[in-house]
Structure formats: structure tokens, C-alpha cells
Amino acid sequence: MTLRTTAAATLTTGAALLALSACGGTPSAADLTKDAKSSSTSAKSTSVDIVGSVNGTRTTFSAYGATNGSNQKQIQTQGKASSEGLVIGKQAYLKANTDFWQQIGANATDAKKLNGKWWKGAANDPASNPALDVKQMLTEFFESEDGKKLASKDAKVAETKTAGKDTYTISASDAKDAVKLVVTRDDKPQVVKIENYSSKLTNTKANYTFSKWNSVETYKAPSGAKPITSVLGGQSGSGASGSTGK
Structure with a gap:
């Protein structure tokens, strides 16, 4: 909601509240x-922070951007695992720590290679568009x-x-x-x-907290992101190709 600071807006809001009171x-x-x-x-657009518990572990998932998911930033943490994702159109990009990569099935060697870098999801994998609508x-x-x-x-x-x-x-x-x-x-x-x-x-x-209605910025694809298949190859279908949802 846009903050109303002018005297006119304040009077208008006050009149609306008085009208509500008059109506009961x-x-x-x-x-x-x-x-x-x-x-x-x-x-x-909006931002939503979702906090819940998955298998007894506190999990947070936040999405910022277009309400239809066409342009969105996502941040997720579950225990020691954390990730940051971007959905630009029908393409997703993901940056995460080693705990996250291992949590979704990558082996220790690949997890180290993937750690802390932006990766581009496989275009033919449904998991490459994990937007939150x-x-x-x-x-x-x-x-x-x-x-x-x-x-x-x-x-x-x-x-x-x-x-x-x-x-x-x-x-x-x-x-x-x-x-x-x-x-x-x-x-x-x-x-x-x-x-x-x-x-x-x-x-x-879970609890869902919303803010920044109609005021979230537009995000751009990260520069230098490489296809995740260059590291994971055939493993991409397991969900390690860029899925940032729970």
C-alpha cells in the first residue's frame, strides 16, 4: 500500500473511516x-515471506516480484541449506550453498563445484520454471x-x-x-x-506475510550464469536444475 502523506489524502482517509463508523x-x-x-x-507485484516447519526443520521461503511469477526473486533456507533464485520469463537461475545442492541430490564433488555460483536451469526441464504464482x-x-x-x-x-x-x-x-x-x-x-x-x-x-503491494522492482538475469547441465549432466531432472520452491 502506498503511504499517503499529503493533507488531502489524510482528510480523504479520515472521511472514509468516519463513513465506516457511520455505517456501523x-x-x-x-x-x-x-x-x-x-x-x-x-x-x-508483491513480496511474500513464508515460514513453516518441514520434517521438524524451520523453513523459510520468500518470493519478491510479479504476482503471476513472470519476474521473481526467491530466497529459501532450511537448516544449513540456503539458495537464491531468479525467474525471468520462463527461465530460472539458481545460486546456492553446498548444503542445498547435497540436500537435493548432488554428490559432494558436484556440490562444491556448484557452490556460490549462478547457474542456468535446463530449458527442457519443468523444474527450470519454479515460479510462485x-x-x-x-x-x-x-x-x-x-x-x-x-x-x-x-x-x-x-x-x-x-x-x-x-x-x-x-x-x-x-x-x-x-x-x-x-x-x-x-x-x-x-x-x-x-x-x-x-x-x-x-x-x-505456515505463516504468510505480505508487503510491498504493487511496488516490487523488476529483476534481470544474472550475468555469466552457465547451464547447470555442464556440471550435473543427466542429474538435472532430479530437481537440481534450478528449482527454488519447496
Whole structure:
């Protein structure tokens, strides 16, 4: 969300909040989820940080860039394994440490050769385009059973503060591990956070934090990247060809 600093914008925002109060105060969960889905899935770019646990190991995966995955930077850590990826169009590039390469199947010798350098994925390998389609991910969330519960008449809406910003938190259960949706508290709410949600991407409960809606830079392909097949050869199909997703 663009920070509004002018007096006119401040007055306009104040008028909108007064209008909400006049109409009955806090918006309904149904209205908030509907508006958040519309504004967030129509955005051109965003950043999302995903934090969860895979086999008991804390795993983080971050994607920055186009919501359709056409231009994206990705950073992943799992234990000692870490990687940085770029998706430019239909081509992916990957730079990672030896722990990462060995984790996905490279032998110790190849892992040392691959360590810390940019590699270009094999063009004929589906794993060479591991883009995260954020729009699809959010659409699936809102259309899931969890998303529908958050939009139901039984869902609760609370005024909260998230990272110093005014937000609404929507929940359909008081359980500690219940799915929650946090959105900006303004006239066009956007997703700030989704808590305790298991998506098709993670297959495990994770927290998703969003920021920089419509304001992420465009990325370029790294210079000097060599085909990963020059090191791994036929091993590329195992997922070592540039996949940066979980």
C-alpha cells in the first residue's frame, strides 16, 4: 500500500473511516475478505515471506516480484541449506550453498563445484520454471474451506496492530492454531498476513506475510550464469536444475 502523506489524502482517509463508523463501525468478515481478495489478486507485484516447519526443520521461503511469477526473486533456507533464485520469463537461475545442492541430490564433488555460483536451469526441464504464482495461491486460499469460514457470518473481526500498522484480524475459531487473516484497515484492504494455513505449496501449516503491494522492482538475469547441465549432466531432472520452491 502506498503511504499517503499529503493533507488531502489524510482528510480523504479520515472521511472514509468516519463513513465506516457511520455505517456501523467495523466491517463484516464477508466484506473484508471479499475486498481483500479483489485488491490483492489484482495486484501486479508483491513480496511474500513464508515460514513453516518441514520434517521438524524451520523453513523459510520468500518470493519478491510479479504476482503471476513472470519476474521473481526467491530466497529459501532450511537448516544449513540456503539458495537464491531468479525467474525471468520462463527461465530460472539458481545460486546456492553446498548444503542445498547435497540436500537435493548432488554428490559432494558436484556440490562444491556448484557452490556460490549462478547457474542456468535446463530449458527442457519443468523444474527450470519454479515460479510462485501468488495470485493463484491467494485465490486458492480464499476459495478453500478455511477461506470460506473466514468469510462466514460466524467469523470474528478485531481491530489490531500489525508491525505498527492499523489492521483487522479475521478469525473463525478461538483455537491457538486456527487460520487467521490479517488485512489493512483502510478503504481498500489488502492482505498483510495469513496465519496457520496449509496451502498446496507447503503441505504444512505456515505463516504468510505480505508487503510491498504493487511496488516490487523488476529483476534481470544474472550475468555469466552457465547451464547447470555442464556440471550435473543427466542429474538435472532430479530437481537440481534450478528449482527454488519447496
